[in-house]
Amino acid sequence: MNSADDIKSVAVSGAGVMGHGIAEVYALNGYPVWMMDVNDELLRRGMGYIKSELKTLIDNGFTTEEEADKALKRISTTTSLKEAVEGREFVTEAVTEDLKLKRRIFSEMESYVSEDAILASNTSGLMITKIARGLKRPDRVIGTHFSVPPHIVPGVEIIRGKKTSDLTFKIAYDLIKKVGKVPFVVKKEIDGFLLNRLQLALNREAFYLVEKGVATPEDVDICLNSVLGFRWATVGPFRQIDSAGIDTAARVWKYLLPTLANYKKTPKMIIDKVAKGEYGMKTGKGIYEYPNIEEAYRKRDDGFLKTLKVMKTIWK
Template identity: 45%
Template sequence: MIKHVAVIGSGVMGHGIAQLYALAGFSVSLYDLQEELLHKAKASVEQSLDLLEKEGVITEQDKSSALERIVLTTDLQQAVAEADVITEAVPEVIELKWQLFAQLEQFAKPEAIIASNTSTFSIARLIEKAKLPHRFIITHFFNPAQLVPLVEIVRHEQTAEEVVTATVKLMERIGKAPVLLKKDVPGFIANRLQTALMREAFHLLEEGVASAEDIDTVMKAGIGFRWAFVGPIETADFGGLDTWQRVMDNLAPELDQSITAPQIISEHVNKGELGTKSGAGIYSYEHVSVADRLHARDEQFIRLTKLKNER
């Protein structure tokens, strides 16, 4: 029975994952390299729980119990000693993940599940150096992890059946919509779909077809509006497969086929313009509060979840 969860790495994804487990009643050890990072992560969890309370999703009691269930630590051995499930959310550097997995195999309980939140590595690559590959699985949360329902689960043929079953159940228990992939492909499903769309969005921007604002409006007012309730395969069925056959035959050759990041992104990166985190990206964030913008985004996601749950 799963009671104790350890989350390794308390950054953008780790703190949200820790919050999810704590709200669902698990005791959580949250590990990072420095105390300061852990305190920042706990403050972010508190803010997110405040918002959920304000929106009527949880009670004040739920909030304080969840916060009490999260124990912060910079001692890896202590973090994982009691853990039934360990979720890693350290940076996307394979050597770092391998190094961590070797330590986890040494410190964790023999039956503990080791789940990676990798966005890009295949499970085959992740377990290349593992001594106990049957314990490894991918649970890929979507940012912000505490609010977006999707979790993609990727197993290896060596992953134990019990690990797969327990992981799917665990994701359901913490309120997620898990999708178990049938094959181990890079980028899984969500990031492949998203990358295909992003490539064309930036191509249209580079070609001067529309402004960034207008491209974003097309998504938010059109495609994205539909996609919160109707998936792409359903869209094809609803629109008529004969129509979609013509659309794809006519348009597919017109679409961007690049196999590297768009030049416009690389130019901004080279200038140190990384988006909200550096105050400038495609848009400027010089005179706006990024914290307010993220708060508003989270508020909208919570309201969308409520709306979707009404169905």
């Protein structure tokens, strides 16, 4: 395989929160997709999510009924990893975040795929080098880290392991662009890569402020939606500091930095929620309450799609 144009069909192992959405992205972009999970019930659930998400995409003008129908027909489901990956040029692993499990799946996948197929992981932050350790061809392993919900969020983090080849990197990068996503690159592996490190640094402070009684979760969310999130859609922290003035920023950093949250442990608020089984939208209650779960996801996606429409005009 010499370029992303040589990829004719793809597979996704794991049909959960991420796997089904990744399968949906590839199917919407014309690729026959094999989606695999451990039982039929999980595959049915994954297909159910895809159908309802396609409807939201149609309602928001992102696709047509005809295109959505074609995308659905491009997806085959199976509980056999061999059937899913054999003959595919590009495979994305999106199984549970567990290094041992991922290593087992990669070793199995390697035994079924052809010589030059590419094996990508959607891991949130496990080292690609560790996932590829012990494989015959670690050079063809890479991270393509989609964000939730994968069928909408544009950015995809591309992570090179120590042994990832330039060709694997180029093909994965080009493929992510071909399916309409926005790739950004982690040159040197680090736990959590870029996205989860940045997100956690901010979330740590957000939970600290609420635990200290400085503000409610609602007001912290409004602060981020209306100021930082709004700005970050066009300027990241580096352009932002340039536009605000580095001299002024230096004065603020000096007195503020020593006061910031520096939790080394998960905040109590999170521990308590997990103990109560209040996992968020998926259980109907987390920090907020969601009496109608399906409606909650749909409302979230409607909001994201409206933002995406505007973002596309800015990025063009």
